[in-house]
Amino acid sequence: MAADGTLAAGAPRTAGHGRATTLERFARRRSTIAFMMTLPLILVVAGLVAYPAGYGMYLSTLNRRMTENIGFGNFEILFDSDTFWNVAWQSCIFAITAVVLKALIGFWLAHMLHDIPAKGQRKWRGMLLIPWVIPPALSTLGWWWMFDPSYGSINWLFSVVGGPQIPWLGEPWWARASIIIVNVWYGAPFFMIMYLAALKSVPDQLYEAAAIDGATGLQRLRYVTLPMMANIISITVLFSLIVTFANYDIVRVLTNGGPRDLTHVFASYAFQVGILSGNIPRGAAVSLFMFPILAICAFFVLRGVTRRNKEQM
Amino acid sequence: MSATTATVGGGIARKVGSLHRERRWALVTAYISLVFSAIIMLAPPFYMLITSLKTSAEIADQKGNPWIVRNPTLMNYWELMTDKLFQGFFINSVIVTVIVVVLTMVISVLAAFALARMRFFGSQVLATGVFLTYLVPDTLLFIPLYQIVGGLGLLNSIWGLVLVYPTLTVPFCTWIMIGYFASIPKELDEAALIDGANWMQMLTKIFIPVALPGIIAATIFAFTVSWAAFVYPTAFVTTPDQMPLTIGVVSQLVRGDTFAWGQIMAGALLAALPPVIVYAFLMDYYIAGLTAGATKG
Incomplete structure (x- = not known):
């Protein structure tokens, strides 16, 4: 943790500890000032994250009209519904495929960028990061138009080279693929930037030593680059897994869950059930299903970041 | 190195x-x-640009290469910019984003300073908590927040958005500011303390100027995130006159069976322009902010 390296003058004191002395002295206390400074943050975290989290759990145990507590009723109904299991599968397929592809493409692009002369890197990096800069809801509109069945520009390109005409958003598996393509397009540049930063921090002496030992390119990758980047790779992958698993924008704009609710992910299904169909408790139950996997990822991200900070200290 | x-x-x-x-x-x-x-x-952005420059007739014409434009026109842009509804989206986005960015920076700079330099009871737990909050995606809590915002009577209002957007921006900004502040040498604080500066003076005279690159990076982050926010406005705002740009373009320009593709693409590009401009001019800060989450803090 960053706070580890703080000025350790004076033992930690509680904000309310000094009440015995005069109010004025209490107000001048460092811990009091510090508490006042963090108060807005605490209010945001407590009021808009912790409280809604607890409230969401409570909501998920209510009946549709929110008049009666039905325990795990909502969860039982969800477990019995095929649509819900489709949603769960689709979320996992989507998140895992998209993250793996993003990581591989990002890793490849970072290496390619690292290989070209340094003065050209800025320009290329700037261009390749553009997908990440455009708000995803808006760029997905562009993709939606490119996937259009009758005017689609991608199918036009295929027809020029004699390829097949693909029903991008009309057929379930192609619709799933389309969502993954858009997500990879949007997210791969982020991986590229993270990996490029990590690549640049690998000391050159290590490569020199490897070269002297006669290591091949693959051996350098396996024994120098990957171990040095392992931590940042795992942080980025897990972080992206959280964000991708909870993705909403792309599904909403591109397919809105269709065809036949087969491309819904947890977030878009929760929206559909909770807000659009007005069954708030069941919607809350759907989004709570994201919690376990997010918690596991968050735990490992935190561990990775903490470890990384300790190394740098 | x-x-x-x-x-x-x-x-x-x-x-x-x-x-x-x-x-x-x-x-x-x-x-x-x-x-x-x-x-x-x-x-994709190139194709959006091409489409936005076409007339509806040219878009409907299925013959020929869709990737080129034969009779470029700025009609789509002109119609949007003179459209009251679209202007409203833009103004809403600007109001929400500016207020949220200012709030975020005040909250997170104060908190990060306290967490990085003034060790107090629970500061460790709070710093970890801030990072964990950053990992909570907006789609996990939007339903309880919908109820809470509704209870406050702020549904269908930009003020509801101003209330909830800090959950997207504050945790990350605080986290990277802690990192930037912690990297400032302690000798500077000691010198300031010897000169008789109080905590507030130390923050404004030393920490903010020295950590300016970090503050710029955090501001850019807060700006991009509030501008691009999609889940909250989609859930909380259904009246067009209170919509910010993202959901406005997605829900209001896309309507009926005949899509005005040229206008949709023009709207999407106009809405995407502010973050792209910021990125074009402040690319290095942008990238520093992006990588800071994992490498600093």
């Missing part, structure tokens, strides 16, 4: 002669990959 700049291209081929060809191949592969990926990365 200095070797990264000295060995152009990663210092892979240091041995002279025999490795020269390997080096050239690496370079060729690199450029081919980069050109190929740049084409794919830039194709």
Whole structure:
């Protein structure tokens, strides 16, 4: 943790500890000032994250009209519904495929960028990061138009080279693929930037030593680059897994869950059930299903970041 | 460290002669990959631009190459910019974003200063908590928040958005500011303390000026995130006059069976312009903020 390296003058004191002395002295206390400074943050975290989290759990145990507590009723109904299991599968397929592809493409692009002369890197990096800069809801509109069945520009390109005409958003598996393509397009540049930063921090002496030992390119990758980047790779992958698993924008704009609710992910299904169909408790139950996997990822991200900070200290 | 700049291209081929060809191949592969990926990365925005310059008649014409424009027109842009509804989206986005960015920066700079320099009871737990909050995605809590915002009577209002957007921005900004502040040498605080500065003076006279790059990076982050926010406005705002740009373009320009594609694309590009402009001018800060989450803090 960053706070580890703080000025350790004076033992930690509680904000309310000094009440015995005069109010004025209490107000001048460092811990009091510090508490006042963090108060807005605490209010945001407590009021808009912790409280809604607890409230969401409570909501998920209510009946549709929110008049009666039905325990795990909502969860039982969800477990019995095929649509819900489709949603769960689709979320996992989507998140895992998209993250793996993003990581591989990002890793490849970072290496390619690292290989070209340094003065050209800025320009290329700037261009390749553009997908990440455009708000995803808006760029997905562009993709939606490119996937259009009758005017689609991608199918036009295929027809020029004699390829097949693909029903991008009309057929379930192609619709799933389309969502993954858009997500990879949007997210791969982020991986590229993270990996490029990590690549640049690998000391050159290590490569020199490897070269002297006669290591091949693959051996350098396996024994120098990957171990040095392992931590940042795992942080980025897990972080992206959280964000991708909870993705909403792309599904909403591109397919809105269709065809036949087969491309819904947890977030878009929760929206559909909770807000659009007005069954708030069941919607809350759907989004709570994201919690376990997010918690596991968050735990490992935190561990990775903490470890990384300790190394740098 | 200095070797990264000295060995152009990663210092892979240091041995002279025999490795020269390997080096050239690496370079060729690199450029081919980069050109190929740049084409794919830039194709969607390019195609959006092309479409936005076409008339509806030209879009409907299925003959010929859709990737080129024959009779470019700015009609789509003109119609949007004179459209009261679209202007409203823009103004809403600007109001919400400006207020949220200011709030975020005040909250997170104060908190980060306290957490990085003034160790107090629970500061460790709070710093960890802030990072964990950053990992909570907006789609996990939007339903309880919908109820809470509704209870406060702020549904269908930009003020509801101003209330909830800090959950997207504050945790990350605080986290990277803690990192930036913690990297400031302690000698500076000690010098300030000896000169009789109080905590507030220390923050405004030393920490904020020294950590300015971090503050710029955090501000850019807060700006981009609030501008691009989609889940909350989609859930909380259904009346067009209170919509910010993202959901406004997605829900209001896309209506009926006949899509005005030219206008939709023009709207999407106009809405995407502010973050892209910020990125174009402040790319280094943008990237510093992006990588700071994992490498600093």
